Amino acid sequence: MASLARFVLTKVFNAALTLAVTLFLISAIFSVYTVVEKYSSVREQYILALRTLETRYAHNPELLEEKRQQLWDNLLSQNGLTGNFTFDIINWTKILLIRNLTFDFGTTKYSYIGNTKDVGEILLIALKNTAILFLTATLITFLIGIILGFQMARKPGSVLDRAVSVFGMISWSMPTWWVAIIMLLVFSFYLDLFPSQAMYVYYDLSKLPQDLGLFERIIAQAKIWLYYMTLPVATIVLVSFGGASYLIRNIVLGVLQEDFVMTARARGLPERRVVYGHVLRASSPPIVTYLALSIVGAFGGAIITEAVFGWPGMGLIYWVAIQQFDAPMLVASTWVLTVMFIVTILILDFIYSLLDPRVRVG
């Protein structure tokens, strides 16, 4: 359908625009930061070296002047600077723009995950792990939210409705990463059921004996994953499902009051069809929107939660990068994260358009 294509194209264009703006902003900000740093480091080196020069050429002021200028120029060119502040910033911004665009991030001198120092590889591993955790948690939250939300909407004011609504309100004001700490306290310290550092999942996985049959291997791997993933996933689900249920409940409640629900019943359709066919289907576009929004909101908290559990994902990268003050890593992470983020939202927008025929009108 032409209008669908146009819709998708608009969304893609918007996403591309956002990415472009973000790319520019990140590159510009980091460029300013880098240039400022470089200048101050140049200045430091200059002052240090100056003393040696001054003692050596104390007798010859002209030569000293020449050498001084040479020193300054050398230091500048060594660091990729020209001495013109504005020009340097623009120059660096261009360089960074290209680097970010091509995902060429170079290497880092700190150690993160895996045995590599290549930033690109590190981020890939981290992203994969974050995706596994976050997607699983979001899926589970979503399912629980739909089931509970529907039940709550069908019997508004019931005990279930009120209890879950209040729970949703309370859990929405709690930072996910704090709940994570509490979970560690309860399950790792007091009950000793789960591990405290999730990053050992790969270590354990690698310790599996090589000669297991395929089926056994899958089971064993699944068990290891489960062991390490349960607490983080449970934390995210615990914090999110209340709010999700409440919001879905409101959406469904709104839909239930629409005329077409009553007319569907008038047509003698079984209640099951009305609810799981018409109502569910009509609720799904706003639910998808809500899903997109909640991913937007919960994402940051989930990242930090990862760090608390030591899950080898983006959260850990951020935590370590902040501690070590590895600014290039932070910039690369933010850029990659933003790209993933915007692409995900784009996909959700696309799903939305598939679900709601009303938006496809040109």
Add this chain to the structure above:
Amino acid sequence: MASEVLVIEGLKTYYFTLKGIVRAVDGVSLKLRRGEVLGLAGESGSGKSTIAWSILGLVPPPGRIVSGSIVVDGMEVTRMSESELRRKLRWKKVSMIFQGAMNALTPVYTVGRQIEEVLRVHAGISGYEARKRVYELLESVGLHKTIADRYPHELSGGQKQRVVIAMALALEPDIVIADEPTTALDVVVQAQILNLLKRLQREKGLSIILITHDLGVIAELADTVAIMYAGKIVEYGSSEDIYKNPKHPYTQALLKAIPRLRGPVDKLAYIPGQPPDLRNPPQGCRFHPRCPLAFERCRMNEPPLFNLGDGHLSACWLNEGEA
């Protein structure tokens, strides 16, 4: 009698709200014969739609049928369970043509699919068979079969109304209730829909209850007319009797309020006051506060429906003598 497809006797449907009991239908009796078009007229809030929902057993909470009987083709609706209503009554025996302005069609399914659904659930027809039938139905209401793949929001008001009509006729029900079928449509489309309804009624011998506040529409289609006021029927008779010889002051006022194209230019006649609060209707005759002909007795006692002969009934003390 076998020719009576619907008999309503003393129906009372109340809404039990937090602010009081709204007596939307307060003792209404009606009969509908096979092939007859009964027009049910009245102001908004007079309880017309509630009667429609009562017949389908779909009065929305906090409403409930309190007493009375509704017999559709031998089945007592008030005593049927929800699943019985669904399987035996709704859409098979009684279907409804909804207001076009209503969001009557589910926005996320195509129109064709929604009609198919009804066929599938009730008649077990699906696939190719169902598709064929859907096209037939659409054509019978004057729509091209490509409409079947459209979504409701892609159709105009008139097209949507036709779809609703097609859907109502899908299972060839005994009774069709048309609830404000032309309201919110522009005048040209109104005329088209009315003509369509007339044709279908003639062709298929449909028994229709036509609910509307527009007396002009009733005049076009109805054989018999019932005038409702404040939850009660105040006048009942053949279309001709009602229009030529209205006996109840309310009916008379309604007819007078229709502006005429020809004739001397007069002040616009209207009925003063507001329809009563159905939680607390006036004592005696419910119309008496607004009635220009009201007298002492009207305030004290509620008049019954007097039989004025030839099936013409009127609930006014002034008609007592003619009964």
Add this chain to the structure above:
Amino acid sequence: MSVTVESVRSFWHEYRRSKIGLAGLFLLGVLVLVAVTFPVIGDSEVIKYWYGDLTYFQDYPRAVPPCWAAGLLSDKEPTSTIVVRSDTDPQKLASMLYLEEVERGELEGYAIVAVFPIDGDELPADLYMSMNLGYEVEEPPVAVDEIRIEKPDGSALVVKPRTIIIKLGALTQRYTVSEIYFEGPDGRVDLVTVKAGEVEPKGPLARVLQIEEKPASISEVFLGYPEKKLEGAVINVNLRSMAQSIATKTINSLQALKLIQRQFKLELVEVDERVLDAGIARLATSLYNSIFTSNIDAAFNPEGGSLNILKGDYKLTIILAGSGLKVEMEPLKVVVKGSCYGLMGTDANGRDLWQALLYGTRWALIVGLLTSAITVVVGSFYGVVAGYAGGIVDEVLLRIAQIVYSLPVLPFLILLSALIKPSIWIIIILIVLFSWPGISFVTRSMALQIKSEPYVEAAIASGAGTLRILVLYVFPQVLPYMFASMALSVPSAVIAEASLSFLNLGDPNLVTWGKLLYDAQNAQAALKGYWWWVIPPGLGIAVVGMTFIFIGNALDAILNPKLKR
């Protein structure tokens, strides 16, 4: 629609019907009260020194739970932390830390006596005293004759520091070994006995080897103290480090003496097995533990059973002796660092967490309210202007808002905070920078809808200017929604700031709940079970959030009756 007394009253009437809304208001009242009255109900000094001079907190035990709770979770009674200072309670101090003259044969002797009350079943973290000490002796050195700790049950741990001087030919070596024994109702238990004094080298050895035993001098026991004269100086003595130094010196000397003993086949020192087993690693702890229990085996062997701490007064006596000795002592402080402290316990630096909890309320409220207020005002204005202006202006403004809206907030906040290292005010601005689009979409739609209303068209037709229309027609309808929005966006603002603080990217000078959690995470508090450190700050954040969600929910219900069913 104007804001009149009538409308306010009816609004309040509506609001009152919401139980949740009232709960929110109540909580808000409590929070504001705490935030405002902190200077009165809290201890501002604690906050002042929080990032400053940490020695302010040296008297307090580290990472201990609050006293009221410690008793609940285990069946052992907690040991209270007691701090008695000369500036706050001189009389009590005088009874707990004093100087006595004692008989020491021909020498003058002085005893520094300190009394430590232990009221619980838990081992105290440390015992500690501070005094102003001065001494002078005619014939140096000043010797430490005895260190005795009397336990509440009458038994005692006695340490007699001795110096063994071994002259082998021209070489002279000094070894400091302490005699350590327990005096109890069942008699004496010796751990280390110095026999060097009784040893007489025989035969040819006697000519080259000379062994002497003397009480250790003060500089051999307490490193760095002058042997002859000390002008008044502030001295801190704590039991754990005393035990540590005694243990270290003893073990080291024992190692050295072992060789000599073997070489010359002399028994200079008799050592109990338990001391040798313990070694340097555990001797200090074992000695410290043995002070507080009558079950000495348990003190030296972790599997020997539970310690059974004795409750009551412990008396520490340090006896200095010397020829013509004169000692002056002015007590300054006596501290029992118990196993619990205060209302909310302490963190790894001994800082009182209750104070931080109270103080954090202030900033949580400020950040939350300010951020959401600015966000909502800015966003609403933006949306209304865009919606009302229409056309290309609307397009552009809408596009900008959409772009900002689709950025992941926290990663950006983290990046910016890491690079800029902002103060709390900059943080507020940064959070606003990412939050404003949300509400602008809604107010934009509102403005669009109102713009097409007939009464606005009429107003325009009759010549009303844009500003007038905005003020008279648009904003009064947008205002109630702004309030509800403001309340509902506080929780996310508070969490955003807390998240930054948790990552140590917040304002480095402020004591906020997020920062407390950062410290906790660094100290691995959750994995060590320090629940009092880990639960309250997050709970505070949650309570602040809940308060505003409740209020916002009530406001929303009034404005959006569709959902009230």
